[in-house]
């Protein structure tokens with residue numbers, strides 16, 4: 001039996017449909033039971049509808065010809081109950097009427113349950129898609145984000161998934177209406193196979209005709225997704241850059257740009273809708289023509305010649321009339337499903353794993369640094385097509401020491417520091433941590449023992465409490481207050497309207513640069529890191545704030561192994577080791593005094609900063 005299952009599974013897996021859509025289809029395993037119930041309920045609804053039609057046919061026949069008993073109800077016991085010899089005509093009509101009512105109520109019950117479960121299936125599918133997107137986004141290497149547009153990703157999360165949910169709804173609607181249609185067809189065949197065959201051939205031709213439009217609609221859906229991504233990007237950029245836009249008085253320039261993207265969305269949607277909307281009226285006109293032709297032919301050929309009773313023709317027409325909107329809906333849904341092609345392609349592009357870089361997790365738990373972190377002949381480039389950003393880095397970072405990275409802007413200091421928490425993997429060479437390859441260490445254990453304090457610390461639009469305790473479980477009030485105190489942040493937090501419960505706004509807009517940094521330091525203090533990466537602020541702070549921050553950084557650094565990215569030489573005079581980088585290469589390393597005495601690169605920076613601070617321009621006092 002298992003072999004049979006395996007055979008079918010492999011058969012399904014090699015089909016082109018599975019290959020193209022497996023990213024979506026495999027999600028079924030999470031909600032297959034709901035999907036199965038939706039299909040069963042919908043099918044039962046269709047079965048009861050078909051049964052009601054057969055009984056209505058009998059009901060009409062008995063009404064028009066009360067003496068008749070030559071009626072096929074499918075079950076002998078049912079026929080015996082309705083047409084029992086002692087029953088009067090009134091009894092038969094009443095029993096048939098009761099049966100019609102019962103079947104109609106059963107149909108209504110399942111016509112309710114079917115769509116409810118179908119919609120739950122759609123919602124479960126969208127839920128799975130959102131969760132898959134999350135899993136994909138958090139497991140990708142950061143280098144992916146250097147190339148991806150955040151607008152495209154937000155558009156996928158928001159609009160494309162909602163669109164696909166509608167598409168999935170269309171598929172289940174297609175299945176539900178399709179199964180009802182099958183039941184109608186069976187009922188039609190029971191009345192007259194000749195008429196049914198003729199109708200089927202005609203409706204089949206209509207279906208083939210519509211297929212050519214589905215292709216056109218699918219093609220028109222791709223520009224809609226592209227324009228949607230462009231528009232979301234433009235929207236995100238507009239809101240994030242509002243300060244720059246207002247201060248640079250570029251509203252007019254931005255208006256032209258924004259209007260142009262919005263216009264592109266309108267045009268793409270117009271072209272898609274033009275293709276979609278053409279089909280319905282066309283299909284309606286063709287269906288009506290088919291219907292009238294079938295009725296006229298049926299009347300002349302079958303009723304006049306006595307091959308079909310008037311009651312049966314009436315029922316046949318009744319079924320055909322009920323079938324017409326269904327046929328239109330099924331065809332409409334086919335077109336609609338085609339229109340989701342662009343969204344499916346976009347989501348597939350994001351969720352595909354084969355063409356993306358992931359960091360393979362290691363297995364060894366990291367608890368603390370015992371000896372050193374060693375960089376051995378490390379090269380790194382952000383993308384294989386780009387030039388390397390780091391070349392032949394050989395460096396030893398000793399436990400408990402402060403290693404300062406110095407160099408001009410773009411020299412590669414941040415990139416080098418980012419390799420330690422494994423935000424990226426070296427393109428070649430190795431990084432060892434206490435002799436173990438960094439790639440063999442469990443990433444979460446490594447990162448949980450590290451803290452990064454940088455000028456770009458992300459502040460969440462949540463309370464001060466949430467921002468400081470971020471990523472640490474169960475922090476009591478006393479520890480929280482103490483961390484804020486140590487970070488010299490307590491005074492300004494208590495001055496805020498709701499103290500630790502004050503919400504800080506998007507990206508911490510309600511905080512000054514210096515306050516953001518102190519929140520970041522408090523966050524790092526709570527983590528009690530073993531390894532600390534400090535990316536010093538390049539923006540000038542007033543001397544009081546600078547002293548407060550330096551003080552809190554000194555407290556934070558105590559007992560840690562520190563990698564400090566320095567922009568002002570004054571902050572690294574006490575470092576155990578200074579590493580000077582130029583264009584991605586280490587040009588010298590040693591203690592601060594050794595390098596100054598050597599009169600090399602650091603000495604040149606030293607001279608530059610001295611002369612610029614003498615010229616009283618603090619901006620020039622930085623590397």
Ligand SMILES: Nc1ncnc2c1ncn2[C@@H]1O[C@H](COP(=O)(O)OP(=O)(O)OP(=O)(O)O)[C@@H](O)[C@H]1O
Pocket residue numbers: 146382389407408409410411412413414415416
């Ligand atoms: N995410 C990225 N994708 C592609 N290239 C990048 C990325 N981040 C940085 N770079 C490039 O890598 C080089 C080194 O950048 P890095 O940020 O490491 O320099 P830095 O020395 O820290 O500079 P700064 O002092 O200005 O912060 C630069 O040329 C930069 O353009």
